[in-house]
Amino acid sequence: MITVIIPVYNASQTIQHALQSINSTKPIEILCVDDGSTDNSIEVIRAFEQEMPRHYTLTVIQQDNQGAASARNNGLRHAQYKYVMFLDSDDQLTDTALQCYFEAIEGHPECSVYIGQMMHYKDGKAIRIVTQQLQAGKTTLSEQPELLQSIGPGAKVYRKCDIGLFDEDIIFCEEHTLNTQVMMKAVYVFDTPVYLYTIEAGQSITTNTQQFTKYMSDGMKVRQRVLAIIKASNLSEGSKQRIIQYYSYRMDELIIMYYVKRKLMATPLMQEEKAQLFEYMTQMVTTEYRVSTLMHMLYHFKYYGHMNEELNEWMAVHHIQWSNFEYTKFKLKTKVKDQLKQLR
Structure with a gap:
């Protein structure tokens, strides 16, 4: 029953x-x-x-x-x-x-x-x-x-x-x-x-700043909790790392990046919102994360957010570099994808 x-x-x-x-x-x-x-x-x-x-x-x-x-x-x-x-x-x-x-x-x-x-x-x-x-x-x-x-x-x-x-x-x-x-x-x-x-027709993201900062704050809280649960488990270290890597992909890329991307496509980020975004990424790089997911996030935020100066400064602080060649490929592919979506 x-x-x-x-x-x-x-x-x-x-x-x-x-x-x-x-x-x-x-x-x-x-x-x-x-x-x-x-x-x-x-x-x-x-x-x-x-x-x-x-x-x-x-x-x-x-x-x-x-x-x-x-x-x-x-x-x-x-x-x-x-x-x-x-x-x-x-x-x-x-x-x-x-x-x-x-x-x-x-x-x-x-x-x-x-x-x-x-x-x-x-x-x-x-x-x-x-x-x-x-x-x-x-x-x-x-x-x-x-x-x-x-x-x-x-x-x-x-x-x-x-x-x-x-x-x-x-x-x-x-x-x-x-x-x-x-x-x-x-x-x-x-x-x-x-x-x-x-899925309702015309469903769109709320662009309210208060909601954005709340979501990002909640995202950081739940991310810490899930990592703590995984690390405290009786699983082998190899299993823990596989789960953490997949959770980073699921949470950081498929949830947070997607959410921020849609927000950026609707309206530029306010200063408070940018601060929340960088705080989230800082939490990523100071705990455990999937490297390819972080790079994918950075490419998206630079392409849609026009935050060149802020991103470069953050990357320098955390000693992170990317390939300009890979970013150029990403831009071309993303531009084509977005144009196809508009034609549908």
Whole structure:
């Protein structure tokens, strides 16, 4: 039996689709944690409750607005079943998702987390995420650092007794510590689509300076925490280094660099924002990081941010050099990619 935890905040336009996507012939507990909504989300949930299958139970938990991490943790504290999963109120499960999880649990009851395939959902169409290429079967983070491709809470079922809590003091990447810890235990991966992650048309980054500095500050906090978890583990030094190198790629390049790049493409960085960016990179080079990821970040920030003087000064302080030839190649490739995107 599985508990489905859904954080809800002003989700009246989407929560019905999320609830209706829960499809199971076995008992299911649904916990909707209302995080201080001001719309009619609860009324929509109550209407679904009147029509849901009799083998489902549904509970609405209300709290003051404290964020998604707090809502998920509140759901965990109230969950009655041995296994839990998280579903965002604007996402959906596939028709066979819960059946796949029940089969995985029955076949591999010793595992702590079960990971299925996430797909993007845009304009009513499910799109496979080609960059997520995990090897199916029983595994661990030390055997397959690429599990960090799936570091978010979606597309997973957890054995409740084996997981901790989400970090409530941050709002960016608050799931990283929980998933890093649980993936060091027994993991089962299957290559079946189970989760539809909604991408709204016209979705764009918020360029508010206060949010940017908060995200960068949170990024530094969670990066330190994850590295500390990996280093404190009982894994071999070789395994630790492989995981750290992949986490640097996942966090520093695929999350932070992508976030900053989109911000730079929207508006120049303010001085306070630049300071946060350089503080983040300083944390990288004074701890552990993936060298190719740092160079990729520097190329992007120079190309999109026009921060030649600041970057050169920072690189000189930290004794970092790059190849002008490699940067020229990067510029040409990036220019072509951006032009192709504009034509689509």
